[in-house]
Amino acid sequence: MNIYLDVFLTFSKIGAFTLGGGYAMLPLIEREVVDNKHWLQKEEFLDVIAVAQSLPGVMAVNTSIFIGYRLKGVKGSLVSLLATVLPSFVIILLIAMYFTHFKDNTVVAAIFKGIRPAVVALIAVPVFTTAKSAGITWKTVAIPIIAAILISFLGVSPIWIVLAAGLGGFVYGKIAGNTKQTEK
Numbered sequence: 001m002n003i004y005l006d007v008f009l010t011f012s013k014i015g016a017f018t019l020g021g022g023y024a025m026l027p028l029i030e031r032e033v034v035d036n037k038h039w040l041q042k043e044e045f046l047d048v049i050a051v052a053q054s055l056p057g058v059m060a061v062n063t064s065i066f067i068g069y070r071l072k073g074v075k076g077s078l079v080s081l082l083a084t085v086l087p088s089f090v091i092i093l094l095i096a097m098y099f100t101h102f103k104d105n106t107v108v109a110a111i112f113k114g115i116r117p118a119v120v121a122l123i124a125v126p127v128f129t130t131a132k133s134a135g136i137t138w139k140t141v142a143i144p145i146i147a148a149i150l151i152s153f154l155g156v157s158p159i160w161i162v163l164a165a166g167l168g169g170f171v172y173g174k175i176a177g178n179t180k181q182t183e184k
Helices: 003-016 022-036 042-054 059-102 106-133 142-152 158-183
Strands: none
Touching: 003 022, 003 059, 022 042, 022 059, 022 106, 042 059, 042 106, 142 158
């Protein structure tokens, strides 16, 4: 099969059948890209997620762009971008066109209420699986908890948190690198 068609079909399937946004797409992307297609190794996928989260924009779109670029350069990234966004765009467009006809319907309201808890679960699953794969321990959970407290209760800008985390990771990498070199 043509790789561009394969990328398009894979990411359009992910885009069409995932509710809940970028984090909810992660398990599907991982299953398709790592387990089924073997386009990336698990460690590479975790690195892609880390970079995709650090950039502005929708994480699932950023992830698909990275994967498409890794497979086929700029053309691959454009195909994966279009495939990820197009199904959602078409579905939202159709809903918007007809939503005024059924927005006050009690059955539709009940369906949306029922979807909410499922979306929370879809977001929670990749958080736990990614944390397990990345070697997150209870000790390292303190960092996001402290970041959440700083942002939520003390009004610290998330930009400062990202910059501090990047600087901390750089310093830690330098110290860990120096320690490994002195042990040799």
